[in-house]
Amino acid sequence: MSEFSGVTPGLVCSHHHLYSALARGMPAPAETPERFLQILERVWWRLDAALDLEMIEWSAKLGAVEALMSGCTAIIDHHESPNAIDGSLSVIADACSEVGVRVSCAYGVTDRHGPAGATAGLAENERFLRDGGRGMVGLHAAFTCSESTIEEAIGLAEDLEVGIHVHVAEGVVDSGAGAALARKAQSNWLLVHGVYLPDGIDLEGTLVHNPRSNMNNAVGYAEPTRFKIPVALGTDGIGADMLDEFRLAFVKLRELDVTAGPETPWKWLEAGWDLMPEARDDVVSWNYPTMEPWHLAYTTGVRAGDIVIDGEPVLRDGLPTRVDVDEVRAKALEQAKRLFAKLD
């Protein structure tokens, strides 16, 4: 990072769900969820079951456009669409490529739709990665996967020499199974959340902290400083404004320890460059001259102006150059209406 200048490398969102860009304004569930598992069942698992490939395409484009406009040039995505699995990762990769954002894709394999669903999810990861797609093998979370599905996913990841991207101990419901899975992690795995991982657990890989999502779901605080492994920052699908996520990570840490400085959450933001190293070469010019942790921790409204990736301007004066942002928003809104109409 070129400190004390208004230029940085591209920021990295280390855990995203691009499909959730269409979720804003979705009809509320008939019964208000009161626990994390009910939020999954009544919001996210209703939504993902209704997704088709066209919805996924425009959701990903909107998410990619908004990432770019926030100075985020690389996204590590985790996808699920149980009724449109085959080809879904390519749709996301193509949408991001059209906008000019780097993406790493993974399909979140799960047994919540039976063994056939798990097999189809594994097959989509394999198809995409063997075709040369950039990504990881995805698992939803240990508590929704059978032991054999987990073992198959680990075998596939080893075979393809990529890591596993998985939610771990996000809520109490996954505390035991999530910790057991986390103990199997290798250095190229992404362990997402880890709120209920026990103190002192011996881990490999990178832990991805998503402070806004954890607060929004009231699952508790992960206390990322507990872990010896690297910590990175994600949004868990709520946009890709990584400076905003950094600010939240900072104040959440301060709530626990008022002596904490912003260098720690800044390090978490920087850890994204170890996961998506190409983003270091991207050049983001900001509307603020002093891009250093103590300034950014307390300065809101810092916006990306211009972004150059591989010599090509993909953002100019805050607007994407390859796609029309108004058209992307309009098309995404149309798809959101189709999606909401399909919800049970």
Ligand SMILES: [Zn+2]
């Ligand atoms: Zn997630």
